[in-house]
Amino acid sequence: MVDSYGSSTRTVKAVSSQAVPGQPVMATPVPVSAYHLSGDEDAGLDTYGRSSNPTWRQLESALAQLEGATDALVFGSGMAAISAVLRTLAKPGSVLVVPADGYYQVRAYATEYLASQGITVRLASCHEMLEQAEHADVVLAETPANPSLDVVDLHKLGMVCRRRGARLVVDNTTATPLAQQPLSFGADLVVASATKALSGHSDLLSGYVAGSQPDVMAAIARERLLSGAVLGAFDTWLVLRSLGSAGLRFERQCVNAQAVATMLASHPTVRSVRYPGLPSDPSHPVASTQMTRFGGLVSAELDDTAAAHRLVERSELLVAATSFGGIHTSVDRRARWGDDVKDGFVRISAGIEDTDDLVADIERALSDPGR
Structure with missing residues (x-):
């Protein structure tokens, strides 16, 4: 036959x-x-593929374990995860606080869409978050903030939100669950972009939500089903493939970031440096109480736009890229995206190159005008 x-x-x-x-x-x-x-x-x-997937469940189980949650939900991007959470929790008449110094598209989504739905949107920097939380129904905090790398005191913020009866959502993209556990400090939910350090190869888009409140997670799962903001099965497997090496990659990225920040802090062409792992950084005291590592991002201010471009041009190892968390060290001049920073402000995402090689390369690129 x-x-x-x-x-x-x-x-x-x-x-x-x-x-x-x-x-x-x-x-x-x-x-x-x-x-x-x-x-x-x-x-x-x-x-049906939009409602459930066996590969999702395996990845979601792994992410829940890493975040210290009982459940996790994967999405097609970090923004898909964040927007689903905000649509679920923030209702007309409620007050929503979002970071003024965090990822710019979160601000844009809140002010351009959610505000038009009858939600009062308030922007708060890391330093203003505790005060604004006193008047909020939903608080979204990003810590360390991207790209300023300021840090929110999650323990204090969690206490304020519990006293207020507000929902606390923490964007854990920059720290990753390998450096910070927001749920243990009182957060109701964690959101993150797995596009970055967890997948780590700069070859996919993915996001997730993690939490331990069944009713809230069920409501977000329903929102995912209805909106269709799902993660493709093959990309799901790619994230799973990457998680096994995430610990090794992230450890090297943190070591590299610490070394780069230390070098930049004493370099004569660098105006200022931000990295929570530097003892001199204003965020270091709080970061030391809630982070086990300080992440792979370093922010620095150079003289101007031309200086930022020269850094990449003269380097043998740096690449210009707006995402972060990959195996290659990358540089992004954040003013080009509308962030409220100086023209010469750059965010450096440390890769997994040998530490001595990376530090020497950046130092040469900054110091040698003839290269």
């Missing part, structure tokens, strides 16, 4: 495997699923 099939039928049959509801079709790294329906019409598991 098989010999009588046409070419297309034969090739489809050749790659088919036994249909087991709730399991990937092929027992390979490729996380595809044909979503075979079970005979039990009430089962509801993996009936």
